[in-house]
Amino acid sequence: MLPSSQPLPSVPDQPVDYQAAFEALPGSFLLLAPNAPAYTVLAISTDLLELTARTRQQVIGQSVFTVYPENPDAPTATGPSALRASLQNAAHTQQSDQMPVVRYDLRNAAGVFEPRYWSSLTKPLLDAAGQVQYLLHTTQDITEQVRKQDQQRELSKIEKTYGLFLQAPVAVCILTGPEYTIELANDEMHRFWGTTPAVTGQPLFAALPHAREHGFAELLDQVRKTGESYFGTEYPVQFAGPEQPVQYYNFIYQAYFENPTDATAAGVFCVAHNVTAQVIARQQVEESERQVRALVDSAPFPISVHVGQDLRIQSANQAMLTAWGKGRAVLGRAFAEVLPEFEDQDVFFQMEQVFATGQPFGVRNQQIEVVIDGAPQTFYYHYNFTPLYNPDGSVYGIVNTGADVTDLMLARQRIEKYAAELEESEERFRIMADAAPNHVWAVHPDSSIRYVNRAFLEFVGVSLEEYLRVGWASYLYPEELEHAQHILTEAISRQTIYRLEHRMRRHDGQYRWLLAQGAPSYYPNGELYGYVGSAIDITELKQMNEQLVQTNNDLDNFVYTASHDLKAPIHNIEGLLHALLQTLPPETRHSGQVQRLTDMMQESVDRFTKTIANLTDVVKLQKENSEEAVLVELASVLQDVCLDLEPLRAAAAGQLQSRVPGGLVVRFSAKNLRSVLYNLLSNSLKYRAPDRPPLVRISYELAPPYHVLTVTDNGLGIANTHQEQLFGMFRRFHNHVEGSGIGLYMVKKMVDNAGGKIMVSSQVGVGSSFQVYFRH
Template sequence: MPDQPVDYQAAFEALPGSFVLVEPNAPDYAILAISSDLLKLTAQARPQVLGHSVFTVYPKTPDAPTAAGLSALRTSLQNAAHTRQPDQMPVVRYKVRNTAGVLETRYWSGLTKPLLNAAGQVHHLLHTIQDVTERVREQDQQRELRKIEKTYGLFLQAPVAVCILTGPENTIELANDEMHRFWGTTPAVTGQPLFTALPQAREYGFAELLEQVRNTGQSYFGTEYPVQFAGPEQPVQYYNFTYQAYFENSTDTAAAGVFCVAHNVTKQVVARQQVEESERRVRSLVDSAPFPISVHVGQNLRIQSANQAMLQAWGKGADVLGRPFAEVLPEFEGQEVFAQMAQVFSTGQPFGVRNQRIEVVIAGAPQTFYYHYNFTPLLNPDGSVYGIVNTGADVTDLMLARQRIEEYAVELQESEERFRIMADAAPNQVWAVHPDSSIRYVNRAFLEFVGVSLEEYLRVGWASYLYPEEMEYAQHILTEAISRQTIYRFEHRMRRHDGQYRWLLAQGAPSYYPNGELYGYVGSAIDITDLKQMNEQLVQTNNDLDNFVYTASHDLKAPIYNIEGLLHALLQTLPPDTRHSGQVQHLADMMQESVDRFTKTIANLTDIVKLQKENSEEAVMVELASVLQDVCLDLEPLRASAAGRFVSTIPAELAIRFSTKNLRSVLYNLLSNSLKYGAPDRPPLVRIACELTPAYHVLTVADNGLGIEQEHQEQLFSMFRRFHNHVEGSGIGLYMVKKMVENAGGKISVTSQTGVGSTFQVYFRH
């Protein structure tokens, strides 16, 4: 049958495989023949495809308009037609409808081979298609497997702790090495329930968290969670962890288990805690610092922090934190503060100023302060400025004090000029010395007395003019007065311009600056030579009078005693009836009272003369509390009978300069009077105290007795004056107290209110 013609069309269509024969009529490429296998694969019928463009028969699918298959096919057909060489297409993906009419993704490998005519021109294009879907899928599976293996390896080597827990028992399905280090376990626990392998984990609440995530499907994120699985002797470890539910299938509603990831952040937490602790200590130091400190950040100088001293300096509260500086203190706009801070922020150079005047509005009112302050830049690692530290010191008191001192200096100079003008006009000698007792100034009368100029007197000093034997003692008295800052009083001789030594009474007192500092001593001196001579005569006369009084009182005692004896003898000679008669007895009592009063008067005169003669008794340092205690013992019977009470606040170590015997007499008179003249409606209460002043020790004796009427208080210290006659007394006790105190350079005063009580104050000079 060789002579029968071969039906190549039928043979082509029957060939196994996927073939299509197309015309090279770009761009249509009409199908001339197609194999049955390709028709079956693409679910097409031969009459529907023959004569039609291959791109019409196999158009882009709506589900995959960007598929690369058709463009690759067109490129392959064009290449083969152009080069007349076979063209191998890359593997392409293209969706075709299968026999069920469903689009299915398939992978193809195509080869286009040109068929040439006798002239060598392309007559047809034979495109062979090979379905490599299974091979591609197998390759994809291999790649996916390798990816899974790589992921698993990375999973096991991950620097964070990772594990997978399945089921309600939280079975350990997988855990990497880091997770085992976290737990303190080995891979041998794989397959065990978590809380069987790690029972101590229950106390941290992990069981409840895992159940919550598995039941809700909501992930849980823990931050810096402290755990101590390795035992209490090991340090606490901190972890950030995530619990995320996982599902076997995307359609499952119940989680199969929990995927756990934990990252050890102990170093970061400890470092942060150390930084926070350091910041806390620094903040504590800053907050407690006595000087103002604040930190400002950003171009608008936002107040990041400010200690209490700075807030107080601003007159603001803590609510200013976080606000721009200019908003909080707008009054600084015109005071160069903002400009100075802006300069520091732009240049990075620190700035400082001293004694700067600052106006701050506090409680709505502007107030003036003076500050030393500094602006120090805060730098980023790259050297740029991100903030400023403001530190300051309030020197307002110092500046005001300096201003006052300057004002005082001017006032002092003016005052001293006025003083010199007035002193030069004074008729008596006026002098002033420095605190070291050196001469500051003497007036014209003083210079005329010594007969030299002020410059000469200042140069040679007063030692050249004092009586030689008195110089050392005079200097001692002045130095002692200055050291104690007490009144200076001294009689001495000084050489006049004619060479004659004259007696001067020099008196001075401390003078102070307005701030309380000792300026020096200012005093005067008067010539008392004539008075001293007259006084010597008066002293002689007074001595004569004292002798007369003493002699008279002594000589009068014998006649009085005789009169008293004669009175008693007279009474004894009278008949009993006459002696005991009312008139005789009354006259005898009156005569006896007169004799007694005369006897007491003579005794009082004798005491007064003794007091005058004892004026020179030496003063010594006496412990006041000790003498007070002795006096209280002597007065104990009187105190007990009056149910009185003494209350003293005088310290045991307090000592005053006075005669011991006279001090005892002063205390005895004052305390006994407080008891004797007590109010009838209340027991006597006597309070004794003593305070120190620059010139005196002031003894205070206050009672709650009868009191003294105002018009009688000035006469209280007079001789023989009494204002309460219901108790026995002579009327010379307070007079003698006054004389004893004044003879020692002191004084005594009284304040009293009738029905309330009296307060006596005795001033003992240092």
């Protein structure tokens, strides 16, 4: 670590040349592509180039087996096959593979093969998706070490022959005579048989009686009598017992003679090699290949393989056969024979170029005409042609993969057509909007200005470009800007009707009151286009409204004062009536005419008293219109109202059924919401039918921009001729129940003042249904 006082070294800005760094690594390294069977050389270290007497131009881009071919004069050299096995294992297992020491001969500068021995390691390099991207092969020339070891082994070969025989990694034995007496068997052969050295000297089938069942006696007789060797490959055996797993062996039975002139062999020399691991690995590979083939066959996108100059169809999955409109009978046939219509569409030329050059080819959104059932049909495809290589690097075939994008292209064409129509429609809209006397505007879904008409521009006194640049924030009344922006953004987010009264600066600097209203506009696919609306100058109306409000307040004050001032005289009249009754003689007070007159007077006083009280309530309602709306949980208020109405419900033997979900909130005055619910539910119980108990159902639905509460009863019902008058002041249509006739008037007033609405549908003798629309 550097001391804190010492500056850190600077890092160069130029990118690292990893290719040069790899080539300069000390040691012998190869970077190979995992493209079996070629394994193309991508990079090579300079040390290995010098060691193998090659130039980088001779190596890069070639198959490693082309650069370093097998020595045809050394068939026992296992280098190429061991290298191929190591590369395959590393690519398949994604684990490093350590090769045994192998002989891999190399040509010298004169072109003559020289024996070489190597110790090598293959390591897979994975990409971000966990797939093998490269194979890094590290090797070390140990020829001199091997030669020294060979010399040492030659010196000790004789004394070690017997020990090596016994310790050989393969099973070896010598069987003599027609009884096949076990003359010699190493440890591996005993493991193969499941025996111990104690069987030495015994006839084979006495020591292993179950071996006859596998036909080994006949094989040994054949070899011993004919002198011809027998080779067994991947022979399954269970000498150790049926409970043990099957083992697979490659074995050789070779006759041996005591003297070269003998006509009959003295015995049989046996060598067996356990290849169980290789067999199981191959079976797993074969199973994996079957799974891959099944995966390709079931892939939803077209895949085919073409081989040879005539691009014969070697394989094609069902998706490709469907794309061609052909059956499996096309397999094995030349591509041009199966799809001649492709000749004039550059497809053959593209494939021939890939086959000739080895360069992959791909194209997107390509229009293709395919003849299916005798009729040409148009499709659009993404497709690719990928070359397949022989070990020598030559191309022997092509893989064709594709994706049908016909629906996507047709949809794009429809969108482009619609966009053109939309642009034309928008131009017509602007022409009409510019001719409108009102201010017409449109905004994007992010609330930014899309367009304003000529009347709007004349109002603010700037060009459209200038207005789009500065936006409406420069013209709104400063104290109202934040509120106006919030209302517009909230409406867009909820996609509800936008309505706002605000002040805006005119071209002469005067702030004028505007009433702006807008609604969401949508594309045909349902996506929000933006908001389109208009604005009108309501300054004069605003001033008139203020005067009307003042007049209305004066009237309210007059009604309130009058009702208050009339209470005392009415109470006095009622007191005088009671006093008069007390002063009359009993016979006069109880006479029919006097009784009738006094009752009528009392009823008039009572009605007058109720009328004054109702007027007071109406005035109070007018004064409470400005009460702040808050978020109120509908179900909670409904539950409280139902509790208050429990005595009335019980007396009527009725039912109140609610389907209002818990947690649902509406923006309304809490006090007014309770009054609305109480009036509607109590009316449903009071105006019940005489022949059935009342049943009141309360339900909810969302109908943007409203929450809709519905109260339905099975009561008396209201005639169609009376329904329009139902919400008027002092309107009553059933007089057998006590009431004032202003309850529904007050309900409608409260709902209207909150920006909602109330509707009724009713049938005499069936019942009524009230729908209350609360704003979001």
